[in-house]
């Protein structure tokens with residue numbers, strides 16, 4: 298069974314058609330990448346899948362359930378991270394994770410928070426206020442928060458934004474491990490082509506609200522006669 302099936306999603310903001318008839322599916326343990334130039338409609342697509350904005354048309358099913366009719370059940374089984382989402386800045390890192398663990402009704406919040414601090418290497422920062430953290434440190438807290446409910450589907454808008462190459466590499470390895478070993482499905486956006494090449498099983502290129510090319514990194518480089526995904530991106534974006 299698919300984790301996510303979205304069909305013919307469309308979203309307009311006044312005269313702008315941000316997303317124009319997009320269909321997507323994500324299976325268990327799959328990592329799907331959404332790529333495209335600035336303004337292509339990637340974040341708008343993610344926000345519809347999260348129920349933050351309502352599509353003008355199209356359908357969204359997760360775990361076989363229609364999002365609109367089963368919002369609470371569906372949302373309790375997914376999670377989201379993006380650097381533009383604010384966390385409560387006056388709270389300490391440990392407190393933030395504890396709040397979200399309780400909001401999601403995690404059975405043993407204390408143990409889960411300890412696991413997440415360990416997983417995201419946040420132990421030394423646990424008593425620091427979120428507003429005092431660097432942007433890269435905050436990105437790691439966002440990812441820890443996104444894992445708090447052990448989601449079956451993780452929606453990540455630029456998951457390694459602000460991370461240095463070492464931290465970025467560790468996070469990529471962690472996310473791939475969570476997909477392969479724990480079967481967590483992921484839908485990610487990224488402007489880092491090496492990251493997408495390394496992580497994603499399938500990639501959808503968006504342009505002006507539509508998917509204009511899809512496939513694995515190897516398939517896309519083959520079809521476009523390119524040496525790298527970056528070259529594919531440039532060819533697609535400039536065509």
Ligand SMILES: Nc1ncnc2c1ncn2[C@@H]1O[C@H](COP(=O)(O)OP(=O)(O)OP(=O)(O)O)[C@@H](O)[C@H]1O
Pocket residue numbers: 310313314315333334335336337338339340341342
């Ligand atoms: N709330 C909004 N009101 C009006 N227009 C919006 C709104 N949100 C997005 N848009 C427009 O929809 C289009 C798609 O934006 P979106 O943020 O989805 O792009 P994106 O692919 O995520 O871009 P980026 O790579 O820059 O993050 C853009 O033209 C944007 O200006």
